[in-house]
Amino acid sequence: MHEIPPGEILKTLRELNAERVLIQTPEGLKREAQSLADFLEENGIEAIVNGDINYGACDPADREAKLLGCDALIHLGHSYMQLHLEVPTVFVPAFAEANVVEALRINLEEIRKLGRRIALVTTVQHIHQLERAKSFLQEKGFTVLIGEGDGRISFGGQVLGCNFTAAKVDAEGILFIGAGYFHPIGVALATKKPTLAVNPYSGDALWMDEEAERLIRKRWAQIAKAMDAQKFGVVISTKKGQLRLNEARRIMKLLRDHGREATLIAMNYINYPALEGFDFDAYVVVACPRVPIDDAENWRKPVLTPPEVELLLGLREDYRLDEIFGMEKTGNEPLGVALHGIRIHL
Template sequence: MHEIHAREVLKELRLIGAGRVLIQSPEGLRREAEALGGFLEENGIEVMLHGEVNYGACDPADREAKSLGCDALIHLGHSYMKLHLEVPTIFVPAFAEVEVVPALEKNLEEIKKLGKRIALVTTAQHIHQLEKARVFLENNGFEVLIGRGDSRVSWPGQVLGCNFSSARVGGEGVLFIGAGYFHPLGVAIATKKPTLAVNPYSGDATWMKGEAERLIRKRWAQIAKAMDAESFGVVTSTKKGQLRLSEARRIVRLLREHGKRAELLVMNHISYPALEGFSFDAYVVVACPRVPIDDYENWRKPVLTPREAEILLGLREDYEFDEILGVERTEDEPLGVALHGYRNSL
């Protein structure tokens, strides 16, 4: 279950003067979206529920909200991301109702293997308990480092699937709190430090070294498959938080400079079946880094990230995870935004 602060959302909508709203949610929060919609309708606001798949804060449905005549978009389940949006948007994180300290206590001996000075990171679902985790760890003799991160993340210590800037804060190792492998894998590859993932739901702890090595071997295999490719489709997304047009143009230029045929392709939802009609030998996805990594088995042709394309062309040697970075925060910049919602006004 996830904690949604419906009354705070209603308060923000009344500040905007919104009478009609679109609620966008990831698949795992459909029930919460329904409940929030019911609460808002009881309070006199017309609600529409967005039924498309949502990939994160980088994928807001503001265009759809505007075309439907909505006064605001409620983006459920993800933290604020600074984007130019077409309607006022309230980002409403969904905080997991699970305590993290018991899992840390259970795995304390494993955590000690990271060293005394450790970086602590998590996802938006558990960010509200990061302070509890820090206090527990410090009471057990650790020096805990929580990075500020860059402008793409909302809170200190938060990592995204495309941004691990808050993990680059020093220390002997990195402790990740959360479920799933993709975030801690990215942390391990980005920081090149021992990384331990503690799952607060199961109580399990997993070292990422072996997982990272397996992933990197698979990615080198994709690079090897693309070695003989003479033509490349360089794909970027029109999703507002994934549109990396200048980076895509840079990759097209590099490929052409190395004697390859390269064309820029633009689409919203990137999937191989939609590209079957093209004749390219391989693809470079310059959008969400998860597309070529999570979905590569569904691509009949090799699919690379921008950094992997640079390896292919002999421009870099070491494997690095593709990230979408923001600008570095200044020392006097606020470290985060409101925990229970954030209104992005036009």
């Protein structure tokens, strides 16, 4: 279950004088979005639910909200991201109800193998329990660090699938709290430090060393398949938080400087079937770093990330995940974080 505070959302919308809103939701929160729409309608606010797939705060539906004449966009399930948006946007993280401290208690002996000085990171679903987790671990003798991260990160200790800056602190090892593999693997590769993932739902703990090595082997296989490729499609996203035109131009120049052909392709939803009509030998995705990794098996042609192109061309030796970095934090970021993590972009 996830915690969505309808009363606080309603209060925020009334402060914005919003009469019509668009609700954007990831797949796992569609029922919560439906319930929220019903609640808002009962309280005099016209609510429209966006049925498109949503991939994160990097993919806001502000253009759609403006087109529909909405006064605001409610973006469920993700934390605030610093973007230029066309309508006031209310970011509402959906906090999970899993007991984080109990999962840490069960796995205390494994956690001790990280060392005494550890960094604590998680995804936005568990960020509200991070201070409790820190206090518990400190009581058990650990020195616990929570990194701030750069301007793409809303909360201290938060990691995204495209940004692991909050994990890059002076620690012996990294403790990740959450489900799934991609985030802790990314932490392990970004920090090159021992990383233990504790799942607060199952209570399981898993070391990321072998998982990271397995991922690297798969990615080297993609690079090897692209070694003889001459014509590259360099794919960028028109999603606001994924648009990396300058990085795409840099990659195109590298390819051309090394005797390869490169063509720039712009897409909103990046998927291989939409590209099958082209005759490129390989693709480079300069958008969400997870697309070429999570979906690689669905591509008939090799698909690479920007750092993998550098490996392909012999410009680097060490493997690293692609990351999208935010601006340096100044302390003047828009608006504050409310009780349930709600943040408004005006």
